[in-house]
Amino acid sequence: MALSAGRAVRAALLVSVFTCGATVTSAFAQDTAGEPQAPEPQAQQGGIGDIVVTARRREESMQSVPVSVTALTAEQIQRYDMTSLEKIATQTPQFTVGRASNGSGAQLTLRGIGSSSTSIGIEQSVAVVVDGVYYGQGRVINEGFFDLEGVEMLKGPQSLFFGKNATAGVISLRTANPTATPEFKAQVGYEFRSKELVGEFVGSGPLTDTLGLRVAVRGSNMFGGYFKNRGIDKYYNTTDIATGDVNTHFAPAFDGDNPGTREFLGRVTLAYDPGDRFKFTLKANASLSDANNNSWNYGLFRCAGDAYALNPNVPCKRKFNIYQNYFPADLAGTNPFSKKDGALYNRYRSWGITGTAEYNLDDVSLTWVTNYNRNTNRWACDCTFVSTDLGAAPSTEKTSYYAFSTELRAQTTFDGPFNLLVGGYYQKTKRDYTQSGSFGNIEDSTAPAAYRYLGYFKRSETDGKTLSAYGQVTWTILPKLEATGGVRYIHETKDSYLVQPYVNGALQALFVQNKTINGDQTFNDWSPEFTLTWKPNENITVYGAYKTAYKSGGFSNSGFVSIGTIPSDVAFAPEKARGFEAGIKTLLADRQLRLNLGVYSYKYVNLQVDFFNSQTFAFITTNAGSARTKGVELEFEFAPRGLPGFNLHGTANYNRARYLQYIAPCYGGQSIAQGCDTLFQGAPGQDLSGAPTAVAPKWTGSLGASYETEVSDGTALALSLDSRYSSSYLASGFGNPLSKQGSYLTLDGSIRVKFHDSRYELALIGKNLTNRFIVGGAVDAPNTGSGTGTASAVMADQVGFVSLPRTVQLQATVRF
Template sequence: MPVFAQDTTDEKSTWALEEIIVTATKRETNLMETPVAISAFSQSELDRQGITNVKDIANLVPNLDIAYDQDQSSPVIAMRGVRSTNTSELGDPSVGLHMDGVYSPRPQGAMALMFDVERVEALRGPQGTLFGRNSTVGTINVISKRPVIDELEGSLGIEIGRWNQRQIKGMINIPVSDTFALRASAMKETRDSYLNGYYDANQWDRRRLPAEAQNAPLLTGEPQTLTQRANSWTAPRELVAADPETFYNNSDQYAYRLSGLWEPSDTLSWMLTYEKYQDSSAGGINTIDCDKADQRLSENADGDMVPGLLGCEYIYGPGADEYTVAVNTPGKLDLSIDSVRSNLRWDFSDTLSFIYNAGYASQQRSALMDIDAGVTDWDMALNFIDTDYVSQSHEFQLQSMTDGPLQWIAGIFYFKEQNGMEGYFNAAMNDSTFWDQPDRTLESIAYFGQGTYDLSEKLHLTLGYRWSKDTKQDKGGHNKSCLRDYSLGPDDEGYPGCYPAWVSDAPGYEDDPNGYFNSYSADHFDDPSIYTDTTNNDTKGSWASATYRFGFDYDLSDEVMLYSYLANGFKSGGIGDVVVEYEQDPTTAEYPLDADGNRIVKTTHASDYDPEEVVTFEIGAKGDFYDGKLNLSGTFFLSSYKDMQLAAPESVYNVYAVQMNPNEEHYGEVETNGFVVYRTKNAAKSEIKGVEFEFDWAPYRNGHVSGFATWLKTEITSDFVTRFDYAASDLFEMDYGPAHDNENPDLYRNLKGNELAAAPEFSVTVNYDHTFNIKNGAKVIPFIGIHWEDESYLTYWNVDKHEFPVGSTGAYDDTRAAFHVVNVSVKYLSADESWNLEAFGYNVTDESIPYWAGGSDGVVRGSRSMPANYGVRLNYSF
């Protein structure tokens, strides 16, 4: 909102834009005088756009894209075409996230609710000198409001929206004494699922389904869904509509924050904050891109390959769309984050200040999700029994405080994280893989300094340097597995304890052949003792780096500043699971033993990866014009990446397993199978260049328009030969085994020349609001915001740029069509500004936008935007 100047005789100066103060250089500076590409947003701007967490700010920041990985309950933040899709405990994000200046290591922290916020700052370009870890392409800093020493104030807000949404938030600031104040704030939100959700008892595993789904009526007509047809030999049942209050993609979360500020003197300030976030929803689930799925070719009854037999209606029945899903595993998410942050500042002399920022965070998560959701009849589920991430960070700073020609900052940073995880992936018709990672640690230490020197009254030089070292280690970690073996019974030697034998003469077999499986308890596979160790993940890696910043800024006039810099960035390498391949007889599926009775090791595959490095040159300009009514900023950047870290599913090697074939009357066939992991690899080189233009304009009294326009070009510039794993069987028209054979040369393509994911060439955002004054002093403020993005890719494979045996790749490509989003609202603000009532609509044109795609079924499934949402909110403050 524009802020109007009061006492002036110059008509041109009767209104002006608000001056925005940021901390991009770790000291307070005017946004338009800070030589960094940065966007900043206040709480009122976030509220107006319906933004409650970092995940939702993508459309407000140039060249920012934020997807969501349902499997890890984690956002995937991309900036200027760079992102990290490894959101597990092994991965590091490419965009650093800070809360009140304290580093937040896990990307799940971006899901924490944002409320009672002073501002959100999004810095673009390498920020490694001052912000350190994982800031190769940018940093996001969420700054909460500090307690106010001398003022009692409070607020209460209520929001009601579509899908039975209910949101409430409040704040109270209490001045306890002349030197101490407390501030408490909280927020809670619930919302039903917006999916057309069903429970499906025709899928293999029915153990967790509610009783009404397990006992659903028998199907009286012809089978209409994939699972009804695939399991027609088990007396198929009707689908049962799920309760949207507890189904996937609902919302059930709360957070609260308690801060204390002590200022015993003008030179000493200490703020201590405790924050709690809890998400108890059903979690998210991937849905189908119906247009792409309809293009897939499948064999009809006459043996012809025709499209349309793998689309949404083929899978889920007539009327199904991209928001339809049928599951046999109800979703569950229990994500809890407890944080303590301390900010101490002591101006111990007229020229020096000491700052100590410390943080402690504990993130605990358990999650259960349906992976295939009835898209196949293999029936896959993912269960994180428990993940526990505990971290601490400490940063000591020494800053200059003089008005002289040199301003500088120096500091030491220390960070440590300890992770533990238990979980498993279960393919009910085949096998189960268990992860037991009790002790994965990360330790980082860094020394940094940066200074700006006035070479003249208008020309300023900035130099920065940081040395850092990261060490990652895994102790006692194991992958465990159990393959179904139908040739063995419970009394046979070597019988696996996690799966029962196939007992063809068991009671009720003819009516329900998989009934024995469902006799197990829901937590049967939670027990690690029923599995066999397949890997020993003990490994360790260390990486050291030096990052720098060299820049100039020049005051062209009192209104215009020019700046340029050269900076590099570094993201440490990583450790991965140690995968061991044993010698095996492919005809018998037996493993020869050595003289000591151990399996003979054929190859050891360590999925470690190297550091990622970038060098960026940027030149930009910022200016305010027409007596502060127009702010303009623009920048051109060129980034050169070496060993960019890219993650995707990959078959590590071939194993041989005894599998069942449900379409035959006998079992025990030996078929080739692939061992697939989510693996990070280093692309050789890539280049990114672009232009970002931002504007903020009050063209006339009570009018306000803002936004940005961008151009972005990304390219993998050197050979990067890799094997496709998205729908490989279909793309290459091969059986499953050859399509996952690392030694098959037909599977490989050179991705040189490909574009990076989440990098549209053009994007535009325009926001406009106008304030209408009413005679009683109240105001009515309508708002409209429009965001448009050009076509882009969802992965770095760029399927449409390569040739495959299959006649058409349209069903498997990873393109995302151009899209637009329109948000609108109208607010009534009381004369004394103590309360306001606002009606809103988000995505009012009901665009369905894919944000994430991947998996062994190709890019047909992924997370999508929420349909059109609307509601009202009421806020009161005192």
């Protein structure tokens, strides 16, 4: 039988990768940001070069900085076309991204610590920082991160240098700057599974002797998708509470692949450098993304029975399939933010501008970073997530978020034993949240047309302000021994409200119309940090650190207001972390071998967790009593001088993340025998003390190799193969055994042929070649699970946030 084009390409890729071996994973950071990416002499000679990171808000070698950091260089990022946080996570085993449809839009997890996706009011415990600016919303995963200079993953609490909401770590991205000489790049790619066509253009160079410009644009269009939507036509009835009439609605099955994304990304960078100690950089960026479904990766992957509880025609399998429907015609265009044709969609728009001024005195460096960013997200969702005639839940949402921030810091470079870093930070934010939902099989013909088929319509806003000051003292005790101590103070206010302007009369015993819940919150925190570093020689760094961190408390904007709701029901306390970390970083064998080892133990108090009650559609934000994550991490890289262009690298990580004390809600359909034998806020509860946190595998690791060699004059061949391993874990934060993700091994590979000294390049890039089904988070399927807290309970079916399947992309690049 003849192979299809897509299968033939995949087969060719697999054969080539396995027979030829693999490519240099370790490219070396440029000494000056934005300089031409010419091959470095050290790379040509073999051996390991330096990677420059900014883990302490200043440029330092990754091997000498006393922080647990994983860095990806521009060459590594380009090798696998890592243009989003989800794609970056495929190369960082301890970091997991679970894309969610509503709430915050994502579940980012690092070392088993992350934030639930179902509440938009919860900031992520893994902070995302772009060009030195904090982006706090989970929907940052919709941003297109391309034309990057580097990515740093800082593990563990990072409050001193990155402020609030960095309790689990930081993903820091640096975009490329203008180059000293004119450079242009045009690239086109085609991904076979999703039928996605991608185009990218970068132009960079000087406009004058003191002014440089870089323009980068990227556009893509999917003519298919990653997931097959196998939705089943469904009919459901609603009862008109005004007349008692029963009306039947037809919701046709979705008839296309998902997500069918269309995307445009752009960035303009101006760099002014007169050469007299002053430098100013201005970056403006925009992201526009449209998908044909906001819950396109919601896979029904494990059920209490063999099939979905509400529709026996929907199988419960770990397949890249979803089962969702359009809005019925009579709801389409009527419900707020719905399309007239009833189509599902997700529409994301964002833009931002960042100005960075640097001024260097003889012994003091001043840096001032100011940013404004704004994003808006709208969607229409089949929020049953699985085709069913019961409990149909067409829902819509519109959220907007803006943030203004400015930060000024000073760093001394005195010759004496003491140096100082001090800084101040101000941020103002606003979140505007509006959501509607149709459920309960009811309608009201006497309501305004936009509300007729709604169960509820709710609004919420939060205005936030943050003032922060921080400082660090560095004491060189001995020429090879250094101690640092610092602290960050944070003062924060959040003014919020939540109200349901409309609730269907049949639901007003559960939800209350026009009852406003206000939340005026004030938080204050001191986060100290101490580090001792010993450098016996230039190739060995030994360090130990005590760190603390703070994540803002807040207000559950996506909650509900019932008769008994009071402000404390939708407010939650700050999350805090404290603990120790120690490590040794070495360069051995004449800088041919990098070997780093680290150990850590951190305790988290008031871990913020959001719970979705699948039977009432209610979201409850809670603070887990405490949790601890502790482990050991090993990283190596081998680049022999005797074989220039070859690189072997890998990691091995052990992590144990457990709740220490937590009386939690029961998962849907949890029985008494399964531990649902206590109370949580008056509802069935369980004791999760000693249970694992969500997405917390004990073992993760990676192993990869790469090789680049010249095959003829001006022509080079580059091969790479990278694997990622994870042991099993529970995707649910509430111990549901059905949410278990089994252990998995993924393979990524690439083949590149470079002509005329890399002026022309043809590449074949494959990711998740093993086509593993991976869940990065899970929720109980709506309306499933019954008898919670009784002896005869039936567990809720599980809907997972599924990562991308196997993808293969053909890519052509021209540089001129």
